[in-house]
Amino acid sequence: MTTDNNILGYLQDLQRAVDNLDNTWRPEDPAYRADVYRQTMTSLSYAYFAYFHADAEHPDWAPLWNPVYTLQPNPDDIYLQSPIRGDLSYRVSGNRGTCKILSFTTQKVLSGTVDQMPQPSGHNEVDCSDLGLALGEDFEVIFSAARPAGYTGKWAPIDPEAGGMMVRFRSYDWLNEVDPTLSIECLDPVPPKPRLSPDEILERIREMAKFPARKTKLYYAMQNGVKERVGFNVFEPIRYPGALVKQTYWPACFQFEPDEALIIETELPARRPYWNIQLNDPYFNALEYVYRLSSTNGHFAKVSSDGKFRAVISLEDPGVPNWLDPAGYTEGGIYGRWYDCDSEPLPTLTRVKLAQLREHLPADTPVVTAEERAEELRLRVRACQRRRRW
Template sequence: MSNTDPLAPWEEYVDLLKPGAGLLRRTWRPDDPEYRADVYRQLAMNLSYAYFQYFQSDPLHPEFMPLWNSVYLLQPNPDDVYYYAPIDGRRRYRIAGDRGGTFLVHFQFGAGMMGMVYPPGRQINYLDARELDVGADGSFEFIASAECPPGYSGTWHPLDPACDFMMVRLRSYDWGGEADTRLAIECLDAPPLKPRMTAGDIDARLRSMFTLSERWSRLWFDYQVELLDRLGTNTFELNRFEGMGIQNQDYWTAVFDLQEGEALLLESDLPEQRRYWNVQLNDPYFNAVEFVYRQTSLNGHTASVDPDGRFRAVIAIEDPGVANWLDPGGFRQGTVFGRWMECDAAPVPTLTRISLASLETALPDGMARVTPEQRAAALRARRMGAQLRRRW
């Protein structure tokens, strides 16, 4: 790069991608060719995701951009649609829209977005849509700023001056059965016209974009390795993910390991009071396993509860004929993630290995079964419901 030209030759930016190949060494099985192929796919996924993060929006002219979803798979909750907007905590923002029928809408404010910085920064505060003043027509607005504007009588949310991002969770229980929430954001201190990017801006953003994978995937590959080393396989622990997770939510996590000829029986008590709960399967790279076309997750709306009040599910490569099948999508190793949100208890589930030959006799009589026709109908409802939600 010369003193007069702020742009480097294109190959210099492309070279920034090369260290990403070293991420394979941070996985559970770095010598496995299938792992290598999956990591290559993840690097391409992260690159497309990074364009939105660095080029589409800025704190003066923000937009709600797609974050983690069924395309950008780095452990999104399948029930959630996530959005991100860059902001400047020293400025004033107006967020407005239509509340719709989405089960939960949650705004999270912080400094240092995961993947954009390493290690990730901190969550600062939150706003639940239950705190909003929603009109009879579903419309709402709130102001987020360091100080409440004089004379403003609507919902106001305080911004820490260090805040540099807003993240939104739109959480559905009944996919396709809830009207989408619509959102818009504007900076009240900005000129209305968004300027053309300078060459210097593009240079800086390209450098961040091409290095995002090394920060983002490294964070979760290292987490998976640490989890396996500490817990082994098929054992759950509770975790709050302080600083990264949603408030009032306990996560239950385990590394699942499924050998040839085996199934895993997941069992759990259920809290008596439970605003929301779910369970999902992730692959060895912390991506949610394909969840539009496969039943890789269940929640309090879709899961069947046994007559004794407990939740049971079967993790198996092939359909075991139970309603609560968790399909690992061809993966024999990965992670199980569950959530108890605003519950009066946080039970720790169990995983038990069962041979496929003895599975039918090992399951309780009251556990709901499905016919092939019922499974086909459930999968169709799932894929149609997933697509009826706006995810990006």
């Protein structure tokens, strides 16, 4: 074993994340550079969990995307993940809770841990309705490549080459729904969890340093793809093969001037078990969503008298329902989701002067006072902080 006394020697690959500035919309902008530095640190912080917290023989949940470890988390979701292995069997047990959706996704590799994601990815995804998990119910599910002989309980398949499991706790009413409590166990005989050797520790540190660049390479391309295909202020419906097969996304790249506003307008599906919309920064991170009203969903959203959903993006509070606060950004990303809906309308974006906003909204659009907005934000902060995010 050869040990470099300077730990920076093991972190050289962090520079690759900064080099990915070339793939952002404004590579020469010092604000963009600072944001990418911050993004690199959030990913490096998360990478410790990815490489040191658990292994496939000794699984345990680690926090995934959240207000700290960003990279476009859905603000309605609490994400967890654990290493697994396709030749082993696992039991996930606990209580279903009362959140809107509980889903389990298994795949060959965890995002960010390889330079090139494998195709096919080995995704298998099931949710609480697929598994028949009732609200508040204690349960256990076996995950394995094949159903165990003679086993008649709840079971879900994993790819024989599976390398990770991701869990989503998706909530509508953040303050009143109860998130699940879960454990994960390997059911096969395995040795005790070992002490890591010096070589193993150093190799994992090297992999940690590669993680931020791998993530930005993946996510910048996703956001840039939307901009290249449809431009700014246009929604594009997308389904991602293998992952969340019940969900259609409707991303857009937004852009406006400080004295302008963007109006989002859409029909709503007749059956809509879950839908939401959120704002991202230009680097595919969710905008601040604890202390900013940068997202909404089918529980919180106010529907217009004509049955349509309308939201407004503007730097200043426009005093109307469904303000999406861009947290100081005049360009970035939008992600909406229809989950298991009976139709998938494509919203529109209209760019207007903020001073003329009400001319472009229904005449009966309510006024939201400063006091009402402050209360809306107070309840949001309280609700988000009460969910266990890490």
